[in-house]
Amino acid sequence: MNDMNHDSYVTPDGRTIGPVMMEVQNITLRFGGVVAIKDISFDIREGEIRAIIGPNGAGKSSMLNVINGFYHPQEGGIYFRGEKRGPMKPYQIAQQGIARTFQNIALFKGMSTLDNIMTGRFTHMKAPVWKQALWHGEAEREEIENREVVEKIIDFLEIQAIRKTPVGRLPYGLQKRVELGRALAAEPKLLLLDEPMAGMNVEEKEDMSRFILDVNDEFGTTIALIEHDMGVVMDISDRVVVLDYGRKIGDGTPAEVIANPEVIDAYLGVSHD
């Protein structure tokens, strides 16, 4: 097991999956008497698309919140690039290079698309406040440089036309896309997507799947995503973790997972005859 962690391998469709980037070890998370996550371990490898699936209430979002630092698990630990992570605040974890989107859109409603994505560049901007106040030298240069990066993301996501529109006025599908753009702007090493396709029609789902694959392909970003649409999950993910009632019931390639009887039971129900 251990030497496998440092190996790379090539997937059937020709992409290289690297060594383990993040290892989640024996996480248990309780809210009072309710056990949301029970002794779950899995890993995420460099460059892969890792799906986390499971029925409602399985603990998927809680898992992302643990990785993010919103929840602090009672037991277990998280290793990022081989180092055990101490107790950290969400903004410190963001500075390590982990970005995410939310299940319910969490955009900055009062700001334009451009400003939302520019805010995603926060950790890449360093000019001191007094220089920003004078809009002088370093601050202005930094603003322009980051604007160029943001414009590339806007081009990539094909949202040029809504650059200056307040995001509150955008339709749902575009808001999801802007949120992805904001997360991408941080140039994350690991990108967490919480139901990126929830509530979308087939066409929007196709667009979003394409963007996710392109992000992974062009920027080499490692992606962990929660999704309910099994078709999409089977198509785009390299490996899948299945959770049910806070336990892990399956882990492997999409084909392996879908053949797992326990997974079939969790999704389709068990016959009691």
Added chain:
Amino acid sequence: MLYREAGDYKTSYTDDAQTFPIKLDRWWYYAVVFVAFCIVPFVLTDYTVNAIMLPFLIFAIAALGLNILTGYCGQVSLGTGGFMAVGAYATYKLMTAFPDLNIFFIVILSGLITAIVGVLFGLPSLRIKGFYLAVATLAAQFFLVWLFNKVPWFYNNSASGQISAPERTIFGQAVTGPNAEPWVAYLFCLIFVFTLAWLTRNLTRGRIGRSWMAIRDMDIAAEIIGVNPLRTKLSAFAVSSFFIGISGSLFFAVYLGAAEVGEAFGIQKSFLVLFMVIIGGLGSIFGAFAGAAFMVLLPVFLKIFFVDTLGWPTDIAAHINFLIAGGLIVFFLIVEPHGLAALWRTVKEKLRLWPFPH
């Protein structure tokens, strides 16, 4: 027909990020600045300065400050009067302790002292939000007023408990004290207003401004992007209090000349500035000016109309003032909850298409 961006192409991100992207706006802005600096000082009378210009400029600074905190960062504050008092008393102590220090630096130092006090009272903002934070800042308001009343050191043990500004000059012209010329006082305040408005614009369009708005709009998403909530909120408190301290300093030293803390910096000042920000428009620099103008000018116009034109007795006119001002505030908030700035924006968007709306 003139007012539109068609044909006004931007070829660099610097051009695109400028404050007034539309040409007519830019000219309009230059014209206003020119008139304010080069023409108004020559036509001022004692009355216009003391009744209109000084209160407008000084409250515009306070409204800018509160707008940074409430409009941009989303932290409601009812402590504005208290923080203005800190600026005023800091100015008084500095003026009397260092008679040779230039009044310009005294005003800025007073702002810095207020910023420190503001950060202290901003500390609870990490834990409490919304109405509860408003109540916590209300505590700041009452505590500060009580403190300046209670401790004689702040008013140099004067028998009346008042503070009064001695005469200070810049380039040989008296800025404070009874001999100050109206145009000098006006220009002195105008320079602060102009500079602080420019600083506000730069701060709010840059990294720190975006982090303030991120905290305001969705604090969880802001954290996930790497924004440290405590530091961001405290920076908003610091910058906001700096502005409010400067306005309190000017209010006392240049406008009032002498002040008693409960009367000059009571809770009604906090509400006055909050109304300015709400009526003008939260999160808008133009709104801060529009709100300050509205709240300062409305009573003056109403008084001119009722007392000077219709010849009503002053006390009845004063009461009617309250009624009309209150009614207008409610009316504006119903018609446009986002304030005069949003109204202005709508007018501009209409103008862009005028006279061919289709």
